[in-house]
Amino acid sequence: MPSLYDRDGVALSKLQKLRFFPLALTGGHGSYVVDETGRDLLDLSASWGAVSLGHSHPALIEAVSGALQNQAGASVLSATNEAAVDLAERLLDLTPGIGDRKVWLGHSGSDANETVARAVTAATGRQRIITFTGAYHGGTAGSMAVSGHSVQTHAEKSDGLISLHYPDPYRPVDGDTTGASVLETLKHRFETDAPPQDVAAVFIEPIQSDGGLIVPPPGFLKQLCDLCKNHGILTVSDEVKVGVGRTGRFTCADHEGFVPDFITMGKGLGGGLPISAAIGPAEIMDFATSFSMQTLHGNPICAAAGKAVLDTIHTENLLENAAKTGGYLIQSLRQLMQSHELIGDVRGRGLTIGVELVETRDSKEPAARAAAKIVYRAFELGLIHYYVGMNSNVLELTPPLNLSAQEVDEAISILSKAIQDTVAGRVPDDVLMGFEGW
Ligand SMILES: Cc1ncc(COP(=O)(O)O)c(C=O)c1O
Structure with missing residues (x-):
């Protein structure tokens, strides 16, 4: 039985794909998506910022079903x-x-x-x-x-x-x-x-x-x-x-x-x-x-x-939450800089955050391959995010506006492990085959 991801490869055109790892979704709830194996993954991209209230928010379900009923x-x-x-x-x-x-x-x-x-x-x-x-x-x-x-x-x-x-x-x-x-x-x-x-x-x-x-x-x-x-x-x-x-x-x-x-x-x-x-x-x-x-x-x-x-x-006071939880996420990412030389800069406003990766902080040489491996490894460990930038070396975090502080802690712990594994050479080059990203 072919996987959902394999069926996608056969049926859907590459013209509209921007893939970083083999993610096939069957559902979602709040800040999490569910993949075809039944695994919950914390989604700090929110489909590139689109899923602003998290997945299947009751207010959205009610509004959309109401509008469809009449x-x-x-x-x-x-x-x-x-x-x-x-x-x-x-x-x-x-x-x-x-x-x-x-x-x-x-x-x-x-x-x-x-x-x-x-x-x-x-x-x-x-x-x-x-x-x-x-x-x-x-x-x-x-x-x-x-x-x-x-x-x-x-x-x-x-x-x-x-x-x-x-x-x-x-x-x-x-x-x-x-x-x-x-x-x-x-x-x-x-x-x-x-x-x-x-x-x-x-x-x-x-x-x-x-x-x-x-x-x-x-x-x-x-x-x-x-x-x-x-x-x-x-x-x-x-x-x-x-x-x-x-x-x-x-x-x-x-x-x-x-x-x-x-x-x-x-x-x-x-x-x-x-x-x-x-x-x-x-x-x-x-x-x-x-x-x-x-x-x-x-x-x-x-x-x-x-x-x-x-x-x-x-x-739900989501402007306040975006400012507060976003501030906490930025602060936590800046703390990660102390243990990961690869992080050159953390910047953003509210829940729009970029983490720029560099070979060394002195050279600021863009670490594009590391960015690709980190987002891949984070996916394996249960966290969704992607990278952007003219040098393909900036991790982008645009989570749902109702992200919680506990979810920030979970994301930071996965991201830290993904960076460690990448730096330690535990992510082989060939996992990136077929995932060109940007
Ligand atoms: C700043 C900005 N403008 C426009 C677009 C295009 O939006 P869409 O892909 O929904 O057409 C994007 C998409 O990433 C964007 O980031």
Whole structure:
């Protein structure tokens, strides 16, 4: 009898796989998933941050089954529905913004970012967009076109895309730890080959996530936004991974003291169901009809899930939990640094955390192979997490927002053992065969 994982290998296309170890799931509860052998594994990825309330949360079960028992159509294209309108109203209340704003509902972070990229250029008549090296805004053509991640070198870029370094305090380019040189570069581009009146928007990840969980230097994003706003350039905060409470505040931009024109959200908004949102100025969001639509956009079942996530964040104080338990997780990981030379840096906000691995702390040489072995060994020992980064050497932790302190202790103990086993050479090279990761 072939295993579920083997059947997946035969039946499902590789085009959509990003695999780190042979995980086949049959269920889940809270912060744990259950694999095909019946084993419980502590999930500190939460499916890349999507399972924001943990698996099978009662509020989500109730909302989704309720919406299905009396199904109000399937979309907002040609009829509205209450769940979609409620969700949009809630998002407008929960997010910062100036003037009249509107909400666009989609399925994924990719479609939300693609919609904004297309709308800002078409509505303003300005053709260029500013992005960052290492940025991941999605996997559709239009979202890849404004991204800068090494995994997407095959993708066609948007015309005249302006790409800036994302200032990384751990790996400063030419010693610039504040991002001042990035701002100088942009000003110089504005004066030379990239006149600001040609630029529609800047896409910002307030923590650069798939690029390596990079927390920008204090004040940098605010200065960047001020500079752009002075030139009428719209600011877009891509909060697909870090929004919806994951950093301990509802939006991550809030930590950085800037008010973006657009906010995009996805992943955790649906708690595991596909729903995304773009929130932005009404004059752009209403500049045309039928401009960016898919049959199931504004789906009432997914919108009901989104509402349940927002309600539960409020009723269960999950912003506070993300800040507190995230703080405890960061502190525990920093303690691990004392026994593991391989850990070069631990950073993050709330429950958005990166652990950068290096060959030695002096050289900061990225330890990519060790990262791949550690996530593999952790899987064997009962912990799910993955690695990210332009150098494939940053462990990413984006657990459910209701993670407990005991679960942090369990994760730390497994991770410590996985690092020990890797360093001691107890994880053979051949286990990684077929698991390329990023
Ligand atoms: C910051 C950011 N934006 C957009 C996306 C794309 O989201 P999705 O894969 O849900 O389309 C991701 C996915 O990792 C992301 O991290």
